[in-house]
Each structure stands twice: as structure tokens, then as C-alpha cells.
Amino acid sequence: MPDFLLYDHPLSGNCHKIRLLCAMIGKPLELLPVAVLEGETRTEEFAKLNPVQQIPVLKDGDFVVQDSQAILLYLAMKYAPEWIDASPEGMAAIAEWLSYGAKEVSNGPQLARLHFLDPHKSIDIDRAQAIGRKVLALLERVLGGREWLCLGRPTIADLAVFPYVGLARQGKLPLDECPNVLAWIDRIRALPGYHPMPGLPEAL
Template sequence: MKLYSHPLSGNSHKVRLMLSMLRIEHEEIVVDLLKGEHKTPSFLAMNPLGQVPVLVDGEETLRDSQAILVYLARKYGGEAWLPSDPAGMARVVQWLSFAANEVHHGPFLARLHFLLGVQLDLGLAQDRSRAALDILDAHLARRAWLELDRPTIADLAVFPYVGLVREGKVMLDDYRNILAWIERIHTLPGYVAMPGL
């Protein structure tokens, strides 16, 4: 198994966490985004979007961190990380959508502005960050994990960019429930760190 990633990519980190927590041996291949390695013909043949992460597992080549989490959870994680019952699965998947939408348009973009100097409406990204954090903090006021009273891929999908939100100049100090959830994630067996987390 091979993971094409970048050390500062929160989306890559989601997959790195899942692989570590499932104890799956793999080779990690760093894609140098600043040198444009994600735009080379060989990389674009794996992912025409030119984005990390990409997972290669035998004959399977998968892009998109949420899709890779689903694949790993169903193939290697049994019921623990992604249940097969319709209601449980839906509860988990709704947070994958939250990660791909609210978290992407808030914490991800605000961080991208400061990390790479990407020009965007920073005020809007920071406002969306706070709106997403409000929803997440209120949800976590009543539970330890996002769904099903245990860690699932929902937690891994949402965690990295929420944990990195300070790099987008949005503070977490007032979000006590989120801070406690982040600490619980840090204590999970197989947790691995990344710069900023």
C-alpha cells in the first residue's frame, strides 16, 4: 500500500491517522507541492485533480480523503470505524460532508491564505470557520465523539483542519468542548502528530 501525501496537508493527515490506527503497513511518498509534483503527468494519471492524498492499494487507486477513509474503514476496520447499518452509517457520513463543505470553506481556506498566500475572502473564510466551530462545539457539548459514542471516521475527517484552525487566525480558546475532543483524539491508540497538531 502506498500513500501519496504532503506533511502539511490536513487531508493527507486524515488518511495517515486511519492507517496508523488500523496498524496498516504502508509506504508514504511525499509529493512536493511547491515544486509542482502534483501536476506532473505521472501524478495526474493517478488523480486528475492534482491533489493529495492518493492511496494505492494493490489494483485500487483512490483520491479524496473522505473516500479513502470510507475505503479503509470498510475494508480493514470492520464495524468499529464505519458501521454498516443505514442509520449509523448516515450519522457518520453526514460529518464527512461537513468536513468537505463547512470545514473546507472555513478553516481549510483561512489556513490556506496564511500558509500559501492564496488570495481569497479571508473575512468570509474566518466567519465560516467560527460558524462551523459553533456547530461542532454545541454538538460535542452532549457527547465525547461525533457519533455512536465512539471514535469513527467522522472524527478523523473533521479533526485535522479544526485542530489547525489557529493557523487561519481563528482562535479555539472559547470552544471548550472542541478542545476536550481534540485531547481525546490525541490519546487514541495509533495517534500520530503533524506540524501544527
């Protein structure tokens, strides 16, 4: 088995965060597809790898880390410190957005998209879309006064929030009514190493 491996699904925005960061820092990454919709994460074998039974999971040598935000932080600290910050203040600003990506973005744009991708899921689509609209409105306000989410430069905060916001149309959310968010997406698309996943735009 490769020493640097991501347990992956091509339609997962959370996995795409990891694929993006590795591409942007020039870190070769082997992908192992996991049949999530067919229940592969719910097997006993996968539970031994990750008791939470979710992807992404990163294997770096003998070390295994799960959760997309944790993986972003691990990769940046070990291989790409320019994507985080050396100060407590800077890391606090990044952590705020990591938390926002794990909570509001997950409960809004991510769940709204999943409702239409996997309709048998018991998702309250009205609630997910309401949260999703609040996410877009907040980002539209924040990005009206800055180019990046924090620190005036690209960080893992941007990658933590980006995929499911960029995929918001798949959740029937009004992304096209948010010019500041669209401009931020274009700035991410212009970064070296950017590549899309199904539903996200091509590189600029």
C-alpha cells in the first residue's frame, strides 16, 4: 500500500479539499476510491481504519488521520506552513473558518447538495437550504471587504469552506446572486495546482 494515501470519493467535497491542498503544494497523493453510497464505510474493516466510519481518511506512513479539517491542518503543519500562520492570532482566525466549514457549511450547502445527489437520505431540505442561504449571505458580506477569508492571503481556511460553497448550485442555492463569492471562487481557481471536481469550474 502507498505510504501517502487518501481514502477518497470523487464526488466528496471534503475529499476534494485534501486533493486540492496536495496539488497546490506539489505533494503527490495516491487515491483509494471508497464506495460510500454502497456502504463501504460502514463495514467492520473500514471501522478499524476510522471508527467514525467517514471519509476522507489520510494515511501518511504509519500515521492515520480522519476528518477533512484535521487533515488540512496536519498537512499544512507538516508540509506547507505557508498555508497556516505562526501566530496564535492567525491560527485562531483560521480555526474560526475551519469550524464554520465543519458546522454551517456542512449543515447548509453540503446537506442541500446531498439531498439531490442521494434522495433517499432523510435530510430536511428546507432547513438545509435556509442555512445554505445564510452561509452565502455571510460570505458575500465578508468577501465584500477582503479577497480571502482571513489573513489577506490564501490559507487552509479558504480550502475548508470552498468546495461545498462552489457546489452550491447542486443544492439549488442562489450562488449566482453572490458576486463577491463568485470572485473569491475565481481567485481560488487561479491558484497554481487548482483542479476541479464534478460540479466545480475549471481552472482559470
